[in-house]
Amino acid sequence: MNEVRKIxxxxxxxxxxxxxxxxxxxxxxxxxxxxxxxxRIFKTSNSTIIHLATLGIGEVFGEMTFFNFLLExxxxxxxxxxxxxxxxxxxxxxxxxxxxMPAILRYITKQTMNRLLKIxxxxxTLSKKKKKEKAKExxxxxxxxxxxxxxxxxxxxxxxxxxxxxxxxxxxxDINPLGLGVEVMAKNTMNFSHDxxxxxxxxxxxxxxxxxxxxxxxxxxxxxxAPGYLLLGVEFKNISKxxxxxxxxxxxx
Amino acid sequence: MAIDSIIYGYIVKEEIVQPNVTIIEEGTKGDWMYxxxxxxxxxxxxxxxxxxxxxxxGEGAIxxxxxxxxxxxxxxxxxxxxxxxxxxxxLDKERLEKEYELLSPQLNSLxxxxxxxxxxxxxxxxxxxxxx
Numbered sequence: 001m002n003e004v005r006k007i008x009x010x011x012x013x014x015x016x017x018x019x020x021x022x023x024x025x026x027x028x029x030x031x032x033x034x035x036x037x038x039x040r041i042f043k044t045s046n047s048t049i050i051h052l053a054t055l056g057i058g059e060v061f062g063e064m065t066f067f068n069f070l071l072e073x074x075x076x077x078x079x080x081x082x083x084x085x086x087x088x089x090x091x092x093x094x095x096x097x098x099x100x101m102p103a104i105l106r107y108i109t110k111q112t113m114n115r116l117l118k119i120x121x122x123x124x125t126l127s128k129k130k131k132k133e134k135a136k137e138x139x140x141x142x143x144x145x146x147x148x149x150x151x152x153x154x155x156x157x158x159x160x161x162x163x164x165x166x167x168x169x170x171x172x173x174d175i176n177p178l179g180l181g182v183e184v185m186a187k188n189t190m191n192f193s194h195d196x197x198x199x200x201x202x203x204x205x206x207x208x209x210x211x212x213x214x215x216x217x218x219x220x221x222x223x224x225x226a227p228g229y230l231l232l233g234v235e236f237k238n239i240s241k242x243x244x245x246x247x248x249x250x251x252x253x
Numbered sequence: 254m255a256i257d258s259i260i261y262g263y264i265v266k267e268e269i270v271q272p273n274v275t276i277i278e279e280g281t282k283g284d285w286m287y288x289x290x291x292x293x294x295x296x297x298x299x300x301x302x303x304x305x306x307x308x309x310x311g312e313g314a315i316x317x318x319x320x321x322x323x324x325x326x327x328x329x330x331x332x333x334x335x336x337x338x339x340x341x342x343x344l345d346k347e348r349l350e351k352e353y354e355l356l357s358p359q360l361n362s363l364x365x366x367x368x369x370x371x372x373x374x375x376x377x378x379x380x381x382x383x384x385x
Contacts, residue, residue, distance in 0.1 A: 066363060101360070
């Protein structure tokens with residue numbers, strides 16, 4: 001074959017701090033290697049800027065277009081963080097080598113490219129989902145599950161497995177069908193330790209007057225605002241349907 | 254996906270793996286590569302909330318290529334676990350290394366850039382999937 005190949009020479013370009021080097025969506029074919037400075041790679045989605053990466057000396061960008069066989073527009077934008085100097089390669093410099101490299105290496109590279117595209121789309125989907133959930137939570141819709149009704153009812157509790165029939169006093173501060181917030185005196189721990197996972201039986205009255213007598217497990221321990229007191233987050237264990245109904249009812253009032 | 258004949262030439266050994274066997278373990282050293290000849294494997298990644306499945310790969314998929322292509326980072330970036338009974342081919346690492354080293358520094362850095370991106374994106378995806 002008598003083919004004359006004209007491979008454009010490698011050129012050097014300089015960009016000032018803040019200048020856009022690649023614009024997402026544009027068609028471009030060059031590959032860039034950073035000789036000086038840093039660049040930021042970002043995407044724009046619904047007018048939100050998503051930072052993807054910061055690259056420095058010796059690193060390369062513009063490779064996605066190359067491995068996509070120049071068929072796709074630029075998948076992200078690149079901006080100069082500092083004054084940068086770049087070495088610009090024309091893809092023709094490498095296309096021939098890519099075509100002629102051992103087929104298995106081309107196979108592996110193609111596979112890497114396909115996996116990257118697949119995972120990129122997973123990241124996009126999950127990011128959007130997360131954003132939606134966050135917005136939902138901020139608007140209050142997602143909080144319903146965690147809503148707790150504030151009450152102030154004295155309670156009596158004791159560890160289920162304690163050998164002595166202790167009767168400790170506390171105050172139920174908040175309630176929902178999953179659990180309670182109970183304020184207790186820190187010195188109650190003289191008698192036993194308020195450990196995470198400890199089972200307690202707890203007795204108290206709902207504001208409506210009906211009484212609750214259930215087994216709970218300590219899930220969190222925090223210092224209460226009142227000095228010398230602890231706030232226990234406890235979860236109901238095997239709570240009866242009837243009790244759930246009564247708690248639910250008291251939360252509506 | 255049918256196995257490409259190109260790949261068969263590189264297989265030095267075949268192995269049958271029982272279900273739920275860890276073929277590659279995240280965080281360990283090693284840069285040999287496998288090709289899935291029969292069956293399916295799961296790619297899993299550790300996150301603060303436990304293991305997350307990133308991908309399920311079938312026949313023709315090459316796994317374990319990331320440390321090989323990066324050279325500098327020899328640790329496995331994810332675990333690969335057999336789903337059912339899997340037939341694997343172990344690829345000729347020495348021959349592949351020699352061929353990979355013959356590439357120009359430019360093409361080599363392009364491939365490395367792509368692989369690094371896959372590594373980073375996979376990490377991001379696993380964290381997102383774990384609800385982080």
